[in-house]
Amino acid sequence: MANYATNEFKGGLKFMLDADPCSMIDIEHIKPGKGQAFTRVKYRNLNSGRVGEKTFKSGESVEAADVMDTDMEYLYTDGEFWHFMKTDGSFEQIGADAKALGDTSKWLKEQEVYLVTLYNGAPISVTAPNFIVLPVTETDPGLKGDTAQGGSKPATLPTGAVVRVPLFVNEGDLLKIDTRTGEYVSRA
Amino acid sequence: MLLAKLTKRAELLTATRHFFNSRGVLEVNTPVLAPAGSTDPLLDSFITQLEGGSALPQQLYLQTSPEFYMKRLLAEGSGSIYQLGPCFRNGELSQRHNPEFLMLEWYRPGWSLAELEAECCALVDALLGAASYQRMTYRQAFIDYVGLNPFTASLAELRQTCVAVSAIAAEQLDRDACLDLLVSHVLEPALKALNRVILYEFPASQAALAQVHQDAYGNKVASRFELYVKGLELANAYQELTSASEQAARFAADNAQRLALGKPQVIADVKLVAALEKGLPDCSGIALGFDRMVMLACDAASLDEVQTFSAYRW
Numbered sequence: 117m118a119n120y121a122t123n124e125f126k127g128g129l130k131f132m133l134d135a136d137p138c139s140m141i142d143i144e145h146i147k148p149g150k151g152q153a154f155t156r157v158k159y160r161n162l163n164s165g166r167v168g169e170k171t172f173k174s175g176e177s178v179e180a181a182d183v184m185d186t187d188m189e190y191l192y193t194d195g196e197f198w199h200f201m202k203t204d205g206s207f208e209q210i211g212a213d214a215k216a217l218g219d220t221s222k223w224l225k226e227q228e229v230y231l232v233t234l235y236n237g238a239p240i241s242v243t244a245p246n247f248i249v250l251p252v253t254e255t256d257p258g259l260k261g262d263t264a265q266g267g268s269k270p271a272t273l274p275t276g277a278v279v280r281v282p283l284f285v286n287e288g289d290l291l292k293i294d295t296r297t298g299e300y301v302s303r304a
Numbered sequence: 305m306l307l308a309k310l311t312k313r314a315e316l317l318t319a320t321r322h323f324f325n326s327r328g329v330l331e332v333n334t335p336v337l338a339p340a341g342s343t344d345p346l347l348d349s350f351i352t353q354l355e356g357g358s359a360l361p362q363q364l365y366l367q368t369s370p371e372f373y374m375k376r377l378l379a380e381g382s383g384s385i386y387q388l389g390p391c392f393r394n395g396e397l398s399q400r401h402n403p404e405f406l407m408l409e410w411y412r413p414g415w416s417l418a419e420l421e422a423e424c425c426a427l428v429d430a431l432l433g434a435a436s437y438q439r440m441t442y443r444q445a446f447i448d449y450v451g452l453n454p455f456t457a458s459l460a461e462l463r464q465t466c467v468a469v470s471a472i473a474a475e476q477l478d479r480d481a482c483l484d485l486l487v488s489h490v491l492e493p494a495l496k497a498l499n500r501v502i503l504y505e506f507p508a509s510q511a512a513l514a515q516v517h518q519d520a521y522g523n524k525v526a527s528r529f530e531l532y533v534k535g536l537e538l539a540n541a542y543q544e545l546t547s548a549s550e551q552a553a554r555f556a557a558d559n560a561q562r563l564a565l566g567k568p569q570v571i572a573d574v575k576l577v578a579a580l581e582k583g584l585p586d587c588s589g590i591a592l593g594f595d596r597m598v599m600l601a602c603d604a605a606s607l608d609e610v611q612t613f614s615a616y617r618w
Contacts, residue, residue: 123395145398149530149540149591150512151484152346153395156470171470171485173477175565 119177122155130162130183133170137162137181137235146171162233162240165218181235188232190224198224200232200239212239220244222277223295244295249304250274252289255281271300309610313598316431320388320408320594323430327423329384329410334373336390340573341365343558344512345565348394350403363571366392369591370409371513372576375544378411378587379579386410388594399606400536402614406594413585417527417543420588421502424531424539427592428500432533432600438498441505441519449494450486454507455523462486480509496535504529513554514542531592533600541590548580 120129129140142158153174160167162183172178188200188210197211198221212232214221216239220230223244231243255271271281271291279293281300290304321331339361341349350366367373370387377385391407412420425437446454452465462482463474469489477485495501508516511526519525527543545551555572562569598610608614 145396145401146488147346147396147398147401148484148487148537149593150344150346150510151487152481154470154472154485154488156489169471171472171489173472173481176473 118180120180121177122172122174125155125157125172125178130181131159131178132181133159133161133178136164137183137240138168139183141167147174162235165241182237183240184234186232186234187229189229190226192226198242200230200242203229210234210239212242216240217242220295222273222275222298223248223250223293224275225250246294246296247292247301248295249290249292250277252281252285252287252291255285255287257286309598309602310612312602313610313612316594316598316601317388319431320427323427324386324410327384329386329412330382332374332377332382332385332387333389334370334377334387336367336392337364338367338373338573339364339571340372340575341570342368343555343562343570343572344368345558345561345567348567349570350392350394365570368393369407371589371591372573374409374411374589375584376576376579378413379582379584384410384412397615399608400596402595402607402611404615405607405611408592408594408597409590411544411587411589413587415588417529417541417588420541420590421504421529424541424590424592425500425502428531428533428538428597431597435500437500437502439502439504442503442507442525443505443519443521443523445491445503446483446486450490454483455521480507483507483510492532492535492537494535495532498532499534501532502529503532506530512542513545513551515545536596536600537593538596538600539590539592541588544584544587544589546580546584546586548577551580552577 120131125140125143127140131138138159138161140157140159144156146156147153155172155174156169157172158167158169187203189203191199191201197213198217199209199211202208220242225248228248232239233241250273252271253274256269267283268280269283270278271285272278279298279300292301292304294301347368349368352364354360354362354364369391370389374385374387387409389407390404392404394403396403443454446452452461459479462479463477466472466474466477466482466485470485472485505519505525506528508524508526511528514526514528516524517527529541530537531539559569595607595611599607602610604610608616
C-alpha cells in the first residue's frame with residue numbers, strides 16, 4: 117500500500133496504526149516560531165471504534181490502510197452472520213459478524229442500504245442510514261387527552277430496540293428514527 | 305461582523321504606529337522578495353523566479369522574517385527601527401498559522417533584553433489593555449508543569465514523557481525536538497490559564513541568533529524571551545548576536561542540517577555577514593505575530609477569523 121507523509125494528512129484518511137486500520141478525524145499543525153513542527157492527529161480505530169490521539173514528527177509517514185466504504189443492501193441473517201449484497205450491480209454478497217455489526221443491529225431492516233466498511237475485503241463495521249423507518253411491535257396504549265401534554269413512553273421495534281415515543285403512538289405505527297441519536301423523529 | 309474586525313485591525317495598526325512614533329522608533333519597509341532566504345532548517349520559504357532582468361539573480365525568496373534586512377539597516381546606523389510587514393512561511397497552516405501573516409518586528413540598539421521586555425509589555429498593554437505579567441524561566445515552567453528539569457533530564461526520560469503525552473514514535477527525537485513537543489503538548493495548554501507570561505532563559509541549544517549566558521544553576525541559556533498570552537505564542541525576543549563569524553558559521557551549519565534533512569539548500573545573505581563585519585551595534589530585537597495580536601484583541605479562536613482573507617478563504 118501507499119504511504120502518506122504528514123503534509124498529506126487530512127480528515128477521513130485511512131491509515132494503519134499498530135496493525136489496526138484507523139481513520140483520521142482531525143489534524144492539527146503545531147509549529148513554534150523557532151523549533152520543530154509536529155502534526156497532531158485525532159483518529160478513530162476502525163476495529164475497536166475507539167478514538168485516540170497521536171503526534172507525528174513533520175515529514176514522518178504512515179501506511180495507507182486498505183479500507184473501503186461500500187453501499188450494501190441487508191438481506192438476512194443465519195444467526196452467525198448478517199448478509200449484505202453490493203448495490204453496484206455485481207450482486208456480490210458478504211457476511212458481517214456481530215462485532216462488525218455492533219449497535220447497528222438495532223436498526224437492521226431487510227432491503228435497506230447500509231454503509232459497510234471493508235478492510236482487506238472483510239467487513240469491519242456497518243453504518244445505518246441517518247434515518248430509518250421501522251414499525252412498533254409493542255407499546256402501551258396511549259391515553260386519551262395526553263397528546264397535548266407531550267409525555268412519552270417506551271416503544272419496542274422488531275429489532276428489539278426501544279425508543280421513547282409520544283403517547284399517541286400505537287402498535288403497528290411506522291416510525292421514523294434518527295439512527296445517530298436513537299431518537300424518534302415522527303410517524304412515517 | 306467583517307467590518308468590525310477590519311475596524312479593530314485598523315485601530316490596532318494605528319495604535320502600534322502611534323506607540324512607536326511617540327518613542328522615536330522609525331518605521332521602515334524592507335524587501336519582501338529577495339535573492340537570499342532564511343537558512344533555518346525548520347522554516348521553508350516560498351521560492352520564485354525572476355523573469356527578464358538578466359543581470360539580477362534569477363531565484364528569489366519570499367522572506368520568512370524581515371530580520372536580515374533590518375540588521376543591515378542597523379549596521380548602517382539607522383538607530384531604533386520597526387516594521388509592520390507580511391512574512392511568508394511555506395507549509396504552515398493551522399488555527400494559529402497562515403502561510404502569509406503580518407509580522408511586527410523592532411530593534412533597539414544599545415538596549416538590554418530587560419528594557420525591551422518592558423517595552424514589549426507596554427505595547428501589549430496599549431493594544432490589549434493593561435494586565436500583569438508572570439515571569440518564569442523555561443526551567444521552572446518545565447519543573448512546574450511538565451514535571452522534569454529540561455537541563456538535567458536524560459534523553460531517555462524526555463522521550464518517555466513525549467510518548468506518554470503524545471504517543472509519538474520518540475526514538476528519532478533529539479533533545480530539542482522533545483522539549484519543543486513538551487512545550488506544545490503540555491506547557492502551552494497549561495499557560496492558557498495564565499493570561500500573560502514571559503518565558504525566559506531558554507536552553508542555549510535554542511538560542512538561534514541570541515547571545516548565551518549562564519543561569520543561576522550553571523546552565524547555558526539563551527538571552528531570549530517569549531511572550532505567551534493565554535497560551536498563544538505572541539512574541540520572541542533576543543539579545544542579538546553581533547558576531548559576523550558566528551553568523552556565517554550558523555548559515556553553514558543550517559545548510560548542513562538542511563542537507564541531512566533532505567531539504568534544498570538556501571542561498572544565505574552574504575551582505576548581512578558583510579554588514580556584521582562592518583559592525584552591528586549591540587541591540588535587542590523582537591518579532592511579534594500581529595495577526596495573533598488581533599486574534600487576542602477580538603477574542604477569536606483562530607487566525608482565519610481575523611485575517612482579512614486567510615488561506616482558507618483565498
